[in-house]
Amino acid sequence: MKEVPKEFLSNGTICRGTLYLPDIKKPPVIVxxxxxxxxxxxxxxxxxxxFCETGFAVFLFDYRNFGESEGLPRNLINPYRHVHDFLEAIRFVKSLQEVDGEKxxxxxxxxxxxxxxxxxxKSSDVKAVVSQVPFVDGISTTNSxxxxxxxxxxxxxxxxxxKSLLFLSPxxxxxxxxxxxxxxxxTDDSYFGYTRLIEKGANWVNEAPARICLLLPTYRPTAYAKKIKAPVLMQIAQKDSLIPxxxxxxxxxxxARCKMTxxxxxxxxxxxxxxxEQTIREQIEFFKETLI
Incomplete structure (x- = not known):
């Protein structure tokens, strides 16, 4: 397995990520x-x-304004920008010679x-989707x-x-x-659950521009569900305190083609x-069925 740093542009801003490559030629790839x-x-x-150990290449990236990617203000959460970054990451990955961008x-x-x-x-290039504990509806989440x-x-x-209109700091x-x-x-499990994910030594700051509070109710991935043609694995947490x-x-x-767990x-x-181990085992089997 090799780990290769890569970068691409999203609306003129550099996004950075890591390409994980298995020891096989032209593997299918997961973004x-x-x-x-x-x-x-x-x-x-x-x-x-x-995923890489089982024969998949992986491109794992930071959204604009996060992690190693560029962009100001830092930690700007905007789902519409994140979706654009994902689409640009797909475009970039399909251009790479090391992977099979058709899978x-x-x-x-x-x-x-x-x-x-x-x-x-939105993208016909996507041949399979794994959605883990997904945020699906800003309205239902906000109303909870x-x-x-x-x-x-x-x-x-x-x-x-x-403050942004006055060109002041967020x-x-x-x-x-x-x-x-x-x-x-x-929620009760949020602080421990989230901070447990953070890599030791990470230069992460626990704050974000508050404009996301206005955007969240408008963001409704559920409105796109009927338009998805690729097979989907959706893993839902029955005890989810954040997402109904x-x-x-x-x-x-x-x-149309969804396996829901x-x-x-x-x-x-x-x-x-x-x-x-349980969730990733199911994800690996799903990607094997849909991409290999």
Whole structure:
């Protein structure tokens, strides 16, 4: 297995990632992206290496404004930009001589699990989609939080937009916090679950421009579900504290070729231990069936 640093342009900004190559010629390839506020090194190399060990090349990248990718302000969360980055990553990967770009799958988790549904609907180059604990509907997710939380989010978001219009530094909110503190994620398992993913020594800051609070309700990957032609594996967490799992099930039923697995776990559990082994085993089998 080789790990090769690569970079590509997305709307004029350099995005960086790692290409994992197995010891075979022209392998099928999987493009991977992370969830909300996360960098690619937050546990995802473990997935990439497992895929690579079974004969798949993997391109794991950071969205603009995150990790090793360029762009300001840092940690700018914008799902529409993330989707564009995914599409540009696919375009880039298809140009690489080392892989078989005609056998291309995509993989996303959490917020990224929603992105891959949108990308799968938009790109005919995608031949298989794995969507792990996906964010599927901004409306249902927003409505699962108290009205007081929604009002605070609106106020934070407006403050950030006003500051950006005045060319001032962003008004930020925590990406993750304990219950009782406003953050993009503040459920009982959020702080421990999320921070457990962070690579030791990572130069990651727990804040993001608050304008994402205004965008979240508008982002609805479920609206693209019927347009996805590629086969999809959707792994849903029945104990998800952040994403209403019923909305994910409803979305899976709109997809023409969808294998849906409902797992007895929380949102942050598939990255570790037996649940990691269980979920990735199913993902590998799915990619073998659809890409090889």
């Amino acid at each position: 991977m992206g992370h969830g909300i506020g996360a960098e690619r090194r937050f546990r995802l190399p473990d997935y990439a290496k497992k 291309l799958g995509i993989w996303g988790t959490s917020f990224g699990g929603g992105h891959v549904l949108v990308v799968g609907a 939080f108290p009205i007081s939380y929604q009002i605070l989010g609106l106020l934070h978001g407006l403050s950030d937009v006003i 008004h930020t909110v925590p990406i993750v916090a304990h219950p009782g503190t406003f953050a993009l994620m503040n 799992y019923q909305a994910a099930i409803k979305t899976s039923r709109k997809i 409902l797992l007895d776990m929380g949102h942050f559990e598939p990255y570790f231990g037996n649940l990691f």
